[in-house]
Amino acid sequence: MVKRIIAIGIIYFCIAVGWIILSATTYIRTEEQDDKLKSAVGQLWGTAQTQRAPQIYWLDRITRIETNADESVSRTVDEKHFLNLKTSRIEVDLSLEHRRKGLLWYSTYQVQFAASYTLINPTDENRHLYFDLKLPAPRAVYDDFTL
Known part of the structure; x- marks a missing residue:
């Protein structure tokens, strides 16, 4: 019984590490794309604007x-x-x-x-x-x- 619990714990740990790696990879790729696409978005739809008084x-x-x-x-x-x-x-x-x-x-x-x-x-x-x-x-x- 103890061997099964240890096996389940090891499997759970490996799956958790896999999800952490996947989420980190997705986050990094998203940030890289965001940096590249912000300028394209600004060219297509405009950038942030501030209107000053005349x-x-x-x-x-x-x-x-x-x-x-x-x-x-x-x-x-x-x-x-x-x-x-x-x-x-x-x-x-x-x-x-x-x-x-x-x-x-x-x-x-x-x-x-x-x-x-x-x-x-x-x-x-x-x-x-x-x-x-x-x-x-x-x-x-x-x-x-x-x-």
């Missing part, structure tokens, strides 16, 4: 006179004056989409982003303002983009 400014054209040892040179320079946003109303709608690449599944998202900003002109003059909005990805496709 910069709003006006330009003042200033003439500066710089004097060297022998001569003075006047240069016209555009000086930026930035305005702070008073309020921001931002609406984001995220839609999760699972996409399969190889044997792995990746979480991708469709994003609908809408924002309106208010600001205050600190001067008494009407200004020509510049609205500088850096988009998250330079080569991405943005549908229904309006300003």
